[in-house]
Amino acid sequence: xxxxxxxxxxxxxxxxxxxxxxxxxxxxxxxxxxxxxxxxxxxxxxxxxxxxxxxxxxxxxxxxxxxxxxxxxxxxxxxxxxxxxxxxxxxxxxxxxxxxxxxxxxxxxxxxxxxxxxxxxxxxxxxxxxxxxxxxxxxxxxxxxxxxxxxxxxxxxxxxxxxxxxxxxxxxxxxxxxxxxxxxxxxxxxxxxxxxxxxxxxxxxxxxxxxxxxxxxxxxxxxxxxxxxxxxxxxxxxxxxxxxxxxxxx
Amino acid sequence: xxxxxxxxxxxxxxxxxxxxxxxxxxxxxxxxxxxxxxxxxxxxxxxxxxxxxxxxxxxxxxxxxxxxxxxxxxxxxxxxxxxxxxxxxxxxxxxxxxxxxxxxxxxxxxxxxxxxxxxxxxxxxxxxxxxxxxxxxxxxxxxxxxxxxxxxxxxxxxxxxxxxxxxxxxxxxxxxxxxxxxxxxxxxxxxxxxxxxxxxxxxxxxxxxxxxxxxxxxxxxxxxxxxxxxxxxxxxxxxxxxxxxxxxxxxxxxxxxxxxxxxxxxxxxxxxxxxxxxxxxxxxxxxxxxxxxxxxxxxxxxxxxxxxxxxxxxxxx
Numbered sequence: 407x408x409x410x411x412x413x414x415x416x417x418x419x420x421x422x423x424x425x426x427x428x429x430x431x432x433x434x435x436x437x438x439x440x441x442x443x444x445x446x447x448x449x450x451x452x453x454x455x456x457x458x459x460x461x462x463x464x465x466x467x468x469x470x471x472x473x474x475x476x477x478x479x480x481x482x483x484x485x486x487x488x489x490x491x492x493x494x495x496x497x498x499x500x501x502x503x504x505x506x507x508x509x510x511x512x513x514x515x516x517x518x519x520x521x522x523x524x525x526x527x528x529x530x531x532x533x534x535x536x537x538x539x540x541x542x543x544x545x546x547x548x549x550x551x552x553x554x555x556x557x558x559x560x561x562x563x564x565x566x567x568x569x570x571x572x573x574x575x576x577x578x579x580x581x582x583x584x585x586x587x588x589x590x591x592x593x594x595x596x597x598x599x600x601x602x603x604x605x606x607x608x609x610x611x612x613x614x615x616x617x618x619x620x621x622x623x624x625x626x627x628x629x630x631x632x633x634x635x636x637x638x639x640x641x642x643x644x645x646x647x648x649x650x651x652x653x654x655x656x
Numbered sequence: 657x658x659x660x661x662x663x664x665x666x667x668x669x670x671x672x673x674x675x676x677x678x679x680x681x682x683x684x685x686x687x688x689x690x691x692x693x694x695x696x697x698x699x700x701x702x703x704x705x706x707x708x709x710x711x712x713x714x715x716x717x718x719x720x721x722x723x724x725x726x727x728x729x730x731x732x733x734x735x736x737x738x739x740x741x742x743x744x745x746x747x748x749x750x751x752x753x754x755x756x757x758x759x760x761x762x763x764x765x766x767x768x769x770x771x772x773x774x775x776x777x778x779x780x781x782x783x784x785x786x787x788x789x790x791x792x793x794x795x796x797x798x799x800x801x802x803x804x805x806x807x808x809x810x811x812x813x814x815x816x817x818x819x820x821x822x823x824x825x826x827x828x829x830x831x832x833x834x835x836x837x838x839x840x841x842x843x844x845x846x847x848x849x850x851x852x853x854x855x856x857x858x859x860x861x862x863x864x865x866x867x868x869x870x871x872x873x874x875x876x877x878x879x880x881x882x883x884x885x886x887x888x889x890x891x892x893x894x895x896x897x898x899x900x901x902x903x904x905x906x907x908x909x910x911x912x913x914x915x916x917x918x919x920x921x922x923x924x925x926x927x928x929x930x931x932x933x934x935x936x937x938x939x940x941x942x943x944x945x946x947x948x949x950x951x952x953x954x955x956x957x958x959x960x961x962x963x964x965x966x967x968x969x970x971x972x973x
Contacts (some may be wrong), residue, residue: 480854
């Protein structure tokens with residue numbers, strides 16, 4: 407599904423990522439873990455095209471997408487959520503998800519301004535579809551609320567609903583459990599599993615180890631911008647280098 | 657949806673009836689300029705209030721529309737309607753071409769670049785004397801006419817200009833409540849998130865810039881045919897600032913706010929004629945105090961004030 411090959415990223419003299427290579431298998435939930443500053447979010451930014459890589463290539467379904475801007479990658483089915491929640495704060499919850507359906511609709515300036523008949527029916531379809539995704543994320547009852555006023559937990563669910571509206575092949579989630587309490591985290595785990603069951607491949611950066619061990623099929627461990635290990639959750643738990651990176655040497 | 661339609665129909669009725677109480681032409685002629693300013697404010701509001709991109713050069717597009725129509729109809733005897741359409745399309749194409757490099761800039765840099773566009777256009781109007789008449793202006797511009805009917809009085813021009821202004825309001829209302837409008841507002845709130853959601857932010861910003869230029873150019877064409885005389889002072893930097901004031905005071909991101917802002921800032925100077933030379937100070941003060949005390953603009957400030965006063969009043973009753 408997604409293949410990162412020899413990714414390097416430098417900011418001036420700082421090397422944020424070096425020689426990162428791994429694959430995210432189709433249909434899996436892959437966790438990317440590592441101590442703070444390991445380069446996890448930078449890796450997501452490179453994968454989604456927010457930063458260009460200094461070196462290496464990003465491949466989606468075998469196709470090199472390294473040079474494509476984020477909006478083109480989104481059209482190809484590569485979508486992400488953000489660590490600090492990037493909602494469209496002045497728009498309603500429903501409108502946020504309708505933006506997620508941007509790629510599945512096509513009305514331009516002219517047909518929107520003149521309310522052409524096909525634009526009206528497209529608008530209805532987009533609205534209905536957006537409501538379905540809100541229901542999927544379990545937040546249908548707040549569709550009219552301004553997104554900027556939502557709690558962190560609800561905002562997170564909205565961000566996931568909005569991302570799912572693109573019907574992605576691969577969903578990258580940057581610390582989805584950050585800021586959630588334990589019952590919200592449990593709901594999130596269920597939601598992520600339901601997303602996988604829809605056939606969407608998921609990759610997530612996460613610090614909540616219970617969540618990671620519960621839902622991930624494969625793990626990649628980063629430390630100081632380099633690959634430390636990869637394998638199943640069980641293998642990683644027993645990996646001495648990983649334990650050292652997290653807890654330090656005795 | 658129903659109430660939106662009702663609001664617009666109500667506005668149409670008000671516009672239709674507004675000039676009836678005025679027997680003399682003076683106030684009607686002021687209302688003509690309210691209509692033109694409404695179109696200009698609307699163009700800027702699409703760009704600034706919805707897409708969140710500032711332009712301090714809107715007067716350039718207004719001026720290009722006015723001079724384009726004026727030059728084509730006086731020096732080349734072109735049909736004014738044909739000239740209007742041609743000029744509007746050319747100005748939009750020009751804005752599209754300029755927009756690609758300029759709208760890659762953000763914040764202060766974008767403000768400076770669009771300011772530059774405005775200044776260059778103003779210099780061009782002054783210096784291309786052979787074409788524009790330079791600082792002494794261009795006169796003898798024909799009134800618009802349909803068949804044998806000529807728009808040669810304030811009242812006729814009022815209905816002409818407001819026909820265009822109402823159409824612009826309706827089309828903008830449609831636009832902002834649609835896929836395109838949502839895309840623009842998404843860019844405003846978080847450009848990164850919009851792009852990750854598949855919104856082609858770069859293209860949409862340039863498109864809305866071109867649309868705002870198109871509306872401004874149409875307003876310019878109407879202006880030159882209403883005035884029959886134009887000179888560069890009508891398209892200077894202070895005009896761009898006045899437009900910015902209208903949009904901020906009326907309400908950023910509100911179509912009806914553009915109308916309110918244009919109405920207030922066109923009528924006020926007429927009432928403050930005695931302080932003519934100091935009106936720019938007044939604009940500055942108004943802009944600063946409005947952004948501090950009524951950041952949402954009149955369109956949001958008036959209902960908020962109403963809500964604050966109402967419970968007090970019912971308490972006394």
